[in-house]
Amino acid sequence: xxxxxxxxxxxxxxxxxxxxxxxxxxxxxxxxxxxxxxxxxxxxxxxxxxxxxxxxxxxxxxxxxxxxxxxxxxxxxxxxxxxxxxxxxxxxxxxxxxxxxxxxxxxxxxxxxxxxxxxxxxxxxxxxxxxxxxxxxxxxxxxxxxxxxxxxxxxxxxxxxxxxxxxxxxxxxxxxxxxxxxxxxxxxxxxxxxxxxxxxxxxxxxxxxxxxxxxxxxxxxxxxxxxxxxxxxxxxxxxxxxxxxxxxxxxxxxxxxxxxxxxxxxxxxxxxxxxxxxxxxxxxxxxxxxxxxxxxxxx
Amino acid sequence: xxxxxxxxxxxxxxxxxxxxxxxxxxxxxxxxxxxxxxxxxxxxxxxxxxxxxxxxxxxxxxxxxxxxxxxxxxxxxxxxxxxxxxxxxxxxxxxxxxxxxxxxxxxxxxxxxxxxxxxxxxxxxxxxxxxxxxxxxxxxxxxxxxxxxxxxxxxxxxxxxxxxxxxxxxxxxxxxxxxxxxxxxxxxxxxxxxxxxxxxxxxxxxxxxxxxxxxxxxxxxxxxxxxxxxxxxxxxxxxxxxxxxxxxxxxxxxxxxxxxxxxxxxxxxxxxxxxxxxxxxxxxxxxxxxxxxxxxxxxxxxxxxxxxxxxxxxxxxxxxxxxxxxxxxxxxxxxxxxxxxxxxxxxxxxxxxxxxxxxxxxxxxxxxxxxxxxxxxxxxxxxxxxxxxxxxxxxxxxxxxxxxxxxxxxxxxx
Numbered sequence: 001x002x003x004x005x006x007x008x009x010x011x012x013x014x015x016x017x018x019x020x021x022x023x024x025x026x027x028x029x030x031x032x033x034x035x036x037x038x039x040x041x042x043x044x045x046x047x048x049x050x051x052x053x054x055x056x057x058x059x060x061x062x063x064x065x066x067x068x069x070x071x072x073x074x075x076x077x078x079x080x081x082x083x084x085x086x087x088x089x090x091x092x093x094x095x096x097x098x099x100x101x102x103x104x105x106x107x108x109x110x111x112x113x114x115x116x117x118x119x120x121x122x123x124x125x126x127x128x129x130x131x132x133x134x135x136x137x138x139x140x141x142x143x144x145x146x147x148x149x150x151x152x153x154x155x156x157x158x159x160x161x162x163x164x165x166x167x168x169x170x171x172x173x174x175x176x177x178x179x180x181x182x183x184x185x186x187x188x189x190x191x192x193x194x195x196x197x198x199x200x201x202x203x204x205x206x207x208x209x210x211x212x213x214x215x216x217x218x219x220x221x222x223x224x225x226x227x228x229x230x231x232x233x234x235x236x237x238x239x240x241x242x243x244x245x246x247x248x249x250x251x252x253x254x255x256x257x258x259x260x261x262x263x264x265x266x267x268x269x270x271x272x273x274x275x276x277x278x279x280x281x282x283x284x285x286x287x288x289x290x291x292x293x294x295x296x297x298x299x
Numbered sequence: 300x301x302x303x304x305x306x307x308x309x310x311x312x313x314x315x316x317x318x319x320x321x322x323x324x325x326x327x328x329x330x331x332x333x334x335x336x337x338x339x340x341x342x343x344x345x346x347x348x349x350x351x352x353x354x355x356x357x358x359x360x361x362x363x364x365x366x367x368x369x370x371x372x373x374x375x376x377x378x379x380x381x382x383x384x385x386x387x388x389x390x391x392x393x394x395x396x397x398x399x400x401x402x403x404x405x406x407x408x409x410x411x412x413x414x415x416x417x418x419x420x421x422x423x424x425x426x427x428x429x430x431x432x433x434x435x436x437x438x439x440x441x442x443x444x445x446x447x448x449x450x451x452x453x454x455x456x457x458x459x460x461x462x463x464x465x466x467x468x469x470x471x472x473x474x475x476x477x478x479x480x481x482x483x484x485x486x487x488x489x490x491x492x493x494x495x496x497x498x499x500x501x502x503x504x505x506x507x508x509x510x511x512x513x514x515x516x517x518x519x520x521x522x523x524x525x526x527x528x529x530x531x532x533x534x535x536x537x538x539x540x541x542x543x544x545x546x547x548x549x550x551x552x553x554x555x556x557x558x559x560x561x562x563x564x565x566x567x568x569x570x571x572x573x574x575x576x577x578x579x580x581x582x583x584x585x586x587x588x589x590x591x592x593x594x595x596x597x598x599x600x601x602x603x604x605x606x607x608x609x610x611x612x613x614x615x616x617x618x619x620x621x622x623x624x625x626x627x628x629x630x631x632x633x634x635x636x637x638x639x640x641x642x643x644x645x646x647x648x649x650x651x652x653x654x655x656x657x658x659x660x661x662x663x664x665x666x667x668x669x670x671x672x673x674x675x676x677x678x679x680x681x682x683x684x685x686x687x688x689x690x691x692x693x694x695x696x697x698x699x700x701x702x703x704x705x706x707x708x709x710x711x712x713x
Contacts, residue, residue, distance in 0.1 A: 136547035159550035264374040266678040
């Protein structure tokens with residue numbers, strides 16, 4: 001073999017040994033399914049795109065229109081209330097049920113299975129179920145509350161703009177708390193029992209054990225759960241769409257619904273793209289701040 | 300010898316290939332047409348039956364009905380048309396014409412409509428609804444008009460004559476109040492949620508002598524804030540003050556209102572003919588009458604409601620697709636294919652449409668107003684939904700309509 005060919009072959013085999021060569025297919029795939037759509041979305045946000053497919057460059061006009069719109073701030077407020085409320089609710093309910101299921105009692109396995117059911121049900125079905133239950137005239141919730149004397153007359157849960165967000169949030173909490181429950185339960189079962197025994201010897205009560213042993217031990221698990229729940233909450237579309245379609249009077253409209261309406265009802269793909277950019281920016285800022293602030297190594 | 304065998308084998312292979320090629324070219328190719336069908340037809344099997352009947356008459360053409368739920372159907376159609384890959388045939392609402400036609404996905408069928416006989420063959424209202432910029436882009440196959448229905452049992456319970464429905468909007472409000480006060484059930488149902496909130500509110504404005512925009516096909520400005528709009532808004536607030544609306548009114552659209560009426564828990568509402576079979580199945584004793592007037596010719600107007608069959612502009616089988624459409628529009632087929640009313644004049648003469656209730660609907664169709672059909676329609680309708688909800692919540696009518704007019708003007712601005 002000539003000297004030149006030998007050098008080329010050597011370089012070729014060297015490249016084969018480099019990590020980036022083997023990672024290239026994965027990078028290409030990620031770039032295609034993640035980076036490319038994001039870049040296209042960003043590009044579209046500077047255009048007005050009509051139903052006939054024509055693109056007109058409008059610069060920052062789409063962003064100005066969104067930020068200058070009164071409805072955007074209503075939607076932002078709804079999204080904030082929804083996110084904080086549902087994440088808190090899911091975490092609290094998930095923790096309580098996980099703590100209960102961590103105890104040893106008869107039928108524990110059965111209850112673990114039953115309590116997972118809401119998570120198994122498709123979200124659209126869950127939305128329809130709760131929509132019927134919250135129906136003002138024929139819903140079982142009004143019926144039960146009137147019979148036990150908590151209500152004197154039926155309440156329009158989904159027809160009252162001041163309270164409609166709460167039944168929808170309750171549906172989200174009901175649907176997702178099993179995820180928090182099962183994850184926290186796994187975390188609880190990995191906490192060494194010896195810590196509790198030592199605390200008991202030192203005279204700690206149940207609440208002290210929970211605060212000084214359970215919570216710190218579960219910190220990493222909760223940290224990840226909160227991040228995931230936040231992402232899911234801010235991207236939630238199906239439950240609000242099925243239950244209220246964002247109404248009445250935008251009171252349950254969230255950012256994903258606004259994106260959907262702009263794209264698929266009004267045909268304003270450019271405006272939808274710019275709303276998506278704003279929503280993604282808000283999510284990213286929160287995620288970065290949250291991860292930095294909650295990083296135990298940094299602390 | 301070997302060389303000879305090789306040559307002979309080569310010739311043999313070439314001959315075989317030639318035979319296969321020629322026979323496949325000569326062989327009759329079956330044409331398959333994809334037909335997107337709204338589930339309003341699919342559910343009772345009519346689309347499949349139509350396809351089977353057609354295939355018996357045209358054995359070389361197979362039409363494959365593919366069901367599409369109504370929810371999200373327009374978006375799907377827009378998406379496939381922009382991708383230049385729509386199905387060969389599809390059913391669609393005439394209200395979507397202004398959205399679908401600019402995509403270039405609908406075949407211009409003006410010549411075919413004229414060949415069939417134009418307005419001599421079809422009812423004028425639904426036919427004109429398939430026009431876009433003076434050209435026809437679809438074949439109307441189904442039409443309807445909404446009418447006022449009332450629950451005779453609740454009328455009796457409220458001390459009202461069950462055979463005398465209200466003739467004006469004032470009479471309607473009074474009757475609804477009687478029903479609510481004496482039976483406890485809501486007297487009149489309205490939709491405050493899309494896709495019906497905007498339709499019903501616009502109907503009321505039309506009946507008070509106005510409209511939402513200056514032109515329902517080529518609008519330039521909003522007119523919702525004029526006197527008729529204010530009267531319509533005040534009427535809605537009068538319904539709220541009288542307490543005649545269902546508790547869930549703000550969250551209801553016509554499907555929810557229809558359920559309450561079917562359960563016998565609602566006095567009156569303006570209903571689509573498509574719900575009559577539900578009321579009959581539920582055993583509701585109900586009457587059908589014309590939309591109340593308000594000093595506007597005595598009978599209320601109602602925008603035309605129709606569906607059409609479109610042919611894809613990108614289909615490779617235009618001839619076959621048009622043959623199927625012609626088959627579907629034969630009077631004997633148009634008669635049974637639709638759940639509502641046919642668009643073919645001869646088909647409407649069939650005995651099954653000669654009932655007292657459907658005669659009222661046919662009469663209501665004489666007072667048809669054009670439906671809003673422009674590209675920004677969906678956004679304007681969502682503004683109307685918000686307007687209706689704010690009015691029902693008790694906000695000042697003039698201020699709400701003024702807000703709506705400003706938003707609509709902004710959308711319509713070139």
